[in-house]
Amino acid sequence: MIKVVIADDHPFIREGIKKVVNGKMDLEIIGEAENGDELLAMLEEKTPDILVLDITMPGQSGLELMKHLNDLYPKLPVLVLSIHSEERFAIRALKAGAYGYLTKTSISDELIKAIRKITRENRKYITPEVAEQLASQVDVSKEGALHEELSDREFEVLCMIASGNDVNEIADELSLSPQTIHTYRRRIKEKMNISSNVEMTRYAMENNLIE
Template identity: 65%
Template sequence: MIKVSVADDHPLMLEGVKRVLNREVDIEVIGEAQSGADALSMLVDAKPDILILDLTMPGKSGLDLLKDVKVLHPELPVLILSIHPEERFAVRCIKAGADGYLCKSGIVNELTQAVRKIVLENRKYITAEVAEQLVSQVNYEGRPIHDSLSDREFEVLCMIAEGKDVQEIAKELSLSPHTVHTYRSRIKEKLNLTTNVEMTRYAIQNHLIT
């Protein structure tokens, strides 16, 4: 029996993931959490074979939480779920220690396949396109300038480029508007940009948003 813990702050998505997994005779959901803190507490008591983790969590981001999990539970496989397309965050997640990346739109058809591949075959669950990105980044020294951004800065950049204002970003990431302004200032400084329009143009040119 494959034992699974799930961390997602959206109740409907959490129930959907549990429903998909629990219909399988060889998979059992043994723990659930709706925040990063709850997820870490859950792993103290539960001993899952894999953690399914939402990339966008309130407070600490899914990427930061992933890094914490890998420090505290280095042998625990982690499958990232995200609303974002692979080309935006998958490589960052794999580099941070994730064992797979799956868009939420694909959970009905791919979730159980991903869980079995990671747990039973001890292999990462990524597409060929993501694998090519990983290889190209290893072999290519002229890295894009946005690689200098922290995970949270990168997340804020993409949200600004999608047209979200500071208040929306602050609410979605459970941050203060002042903190979002600070991230935006750091992004502009690191990318040598001055306006949100320039940030959006940069994101489009570098295929960070669709």
């Protein structure tokens, strides 16, 4: 029996995953969490075979949490299930230690297929879309794209600003203070030599970072 833990702050997403997973004889959901703190507390008591993790959660982001989990539970494979397209976060998730990256449109047989491959074969699950992103990394210049210089949280804020969210909306979504978001925005501008939100949006559009 493959034991699964879900970490996602959206109840309807967790219900969707449970509905798909619980219909399989060889899979069992043994726990669910809606944020990083709940997940870490749960893992002290339960030992899953795989963690299905949302990449955007309140407080500590999924990418930050994954790096922490790699230190605490290096043998626990993590499958990222995100609302964001592969262009935005897949490569960062894999670099952070994820065994696979699926979008939330894949809460179906694709999810089951990924869970089984990762746990039974101890191999990463790479979709054609993620493979395309990996290939594009090979083609970029040595200097790389400007957004590659950003931290995971800075990149997340960049994408949210470029998508039209204001500072207060981003702060609420990420459970951070508006002042913290202002700090991230300032760092983004400095690192990317960008002077305005309009320039951020233009850059994000040119680099397929807006969905």
